[in-house]
Amino acid sequence: MLLSDINTPRRTVRFDRSRLTLDDIVDIARGTARPALSDDPAFRAAIARGADFLDRLLREDGVVYGVTTGYGDSCTVEVPLALVPELPHHLYTYHGCGLGAPLTPPQARAVMGARLASLSKGYSGVSVELLDQIVRLFDAGLVPVIPSEGSVGASGDLTPLSYLAAVLCGEREVLRAGEVVPAAQALRDAGIAPLRLRPKEGLAIMNGTAVMTGLACLAWDRAAYLTRLVTRITALASFALDGNDHHFDETLFAVKPHAGMQGVAAWLRQDLEYGGQLERNGKRLQDRYSIRCAPHVIGVLADALPFFRTAIENELNSANDNPIIDAEGERVLHGGHFYGGHIAFAMDGMKNAVANLADLLDRQMALLVDARYNAGLPANLSGMQGERAPINHGLKALQISASAWTAEALKLTMPASVFSRSTECHNQDKVSMGTIAARDCLRVLELTEQVAAALLITVRQGVWLRRRVDPEKMLPAPLARMVDLLGQDIVPVTEDRRLDPELHLLLGRIRDQAWSLYA
Incomplete structure (x- = not known):
């Protein structure tokens, strides 16, 4: 029996702000462990603070890259506040151009685990609901169909991760029990409501190194x-x-x-x-x-x-996304943590x-x-x-x-x-x-x-x-x-x-x- 076919997980990997090992991701990928989001109130409050801080900036007409501006070179384009809620949808939509063989189910689960790990650090300005939605996919046995080709490894794994973002919102396709089905149908059958992404959440899901890291x-x-x-x-x-x-x-x-x-x-x-x-x-x-x-x-x-x-x-x-949201210091820090140079060097050497x-x-x-x-x-x-x-x-x-x-x-x-x-x-x-x-x-x-x-x-x-x-x-x-x-x-x-x-x-x-x- 292949490890990836095992249906009964043997342990739980808790996602919070503590350090994970690659063995945790490997076990999740194989299906011998299941991820669970920590229910510690302090952890959940820390996650919520980032999203709340961004909401406050928006109310105060703050300028936040990828929230009130376009993406990448389009950062000089101002987005009217009335259109801000639509921007995350556009991000994963126009990145729906991946090709190549889809990642295998273990590989896709490794990617999901790696993205959940990064977002759980509390510096991405996302809601607890987003993290819970990723865990719901695991619990329902739903794996996004993620094309393997289309990322240059900075600004993160944008195109492949757009397929995870879309599935969380009930779009594109998933693998369920080895069969490709529309995500909307799979979520409905599992009793999961499609997510409506908050202003920075599309960027937070996609603008990181989760694909290369999960595969690594x-x-x-x-x-x-x-x-x-x-x-x-x-x-x-x-x-x-x-x-x-x-x-x-x-x-x-x-x-x-x-x-x-x-x-x-x-x-x-x-x-x-x-x-x-x-x-x-x-x-x-x-x-x-x-x-x-x-x-x-x-x-x-x-x-x-x-x-x-x-x-x-x-x-x-x-x-490893951009910008980093420092809710404690009430700062938005623009950087380049989506750059995957360390993984690239490790994989080239390996x-x-x-x-x-x-x-x-x-x-x-x-x-x-x-x-x-x-x-x-x-x-x-x-x-x-x-x-x-x-x-x-x-x-x-x-x-x-x-x-x-x-x-x-x-x-x-x-x-x-x-x-x-x-x-x-x-x-x-x-x-x-x-x-x-x-x-x-x-x-x-x-x-x-x-x-x-x-x-x-x-x-x-x-x-x-x-x-x-x-x-x-x-x-x-x-x-x-x-x-x-x-x-x-x-x-x-x-x-x-x-x-x-x-x-x-x-x-x-x-x-x-x-x-x-x-x-």
Whole structure:
């Protein structure tokens, strides 16, 4: 079962002004947690103060960007007070120009959670009713259909977030139980009255970094799991290749003090049950780089993840629209917190490190299937023997596919953040491209997970063949347990067969994080 299909939440995430973690957003996205708006009177009063302050400014004919003026470069256009109530509707209406594949339901839920987190900080001038309306969508199982393309990452994720704003008001479409239905019908069926946005609320919903931040939370979680999975695959590949476990010696890694890299080496020692002894037994003294340097490759991502997490969680816990409403100080502060540069940098960096994992696995697979380098295993890891051996080709095609997925992942590592475009009459003349970077990162993760699925078939086959070639070679207990788990999904390849059913099954296991890997 996919985590996103689980209907019974396991915990409640309370939204107030306290700090949330990316794990909160990931659990909400998967459906294993539900959001709830705090009922603390002090919190609700703090939210209300911002909306009340704006109302007072309007009564006093105050000039507030996006409330009594047009948007962006149109900030010089004064809006008559009689038309102010219509302005938020116009904002989400004219931004209804998104294209591309819709965000998946987990992705859309992550976006909703990220926007709710920012608005709950109390600096956006919105009403409690708006926050409650977002929670009502969650409770009713309604997910806005949000096109993935159309944001430059500043002035926030305007176009994709317009689809959330519109749905709150009963417009456009939602997903309900996997079916696309008009939002007006879905809200009516759920007993939810469409929202009438207050003067700044359209801007507050749309003028922020919720899309890139929600996607970044999901990306971080998948990348963290891949560091562990690729380490386990490397241990299995090392065994299948009859490799040298002394490459991961603790003293060896003590002299290069990258903590993440050292942790990966420790996991490999644990998996291979390394006892600290150099045993040649006729082996090559040094394995090829894709095995020997695996901790150094995986370790880059392992060491970067804490920084990425901090950047993502700081953005998640920020008020990131414009203007910021300081109700306590009775000030309207015009700034640029919608700029998604930190998320853009994190996503550009993450996709680079993740693509390197795909490349590492691809190189390991190339060794495993090549009889010149796989220490006595059959070519293409074919399991067939006897008279039918000549017509069977083992994992030949799987290696080609893994190489194709790797190439595509590597192609996507060009930093999106360096492609800033000047938009909107040169008002938005330097933009982050953070949402494109996040989408690229998710695609790189998807491709790398596909390579990992191919390698799970490969190392399971390689271990099986190694034990057939060397019956006395003992499989370390941690790896034996993993092989047993894989054996529930994969049988050794003897007669050629299609492998895409197993690949899809393994992808589901990877994305559900089905295997518990290390502490």
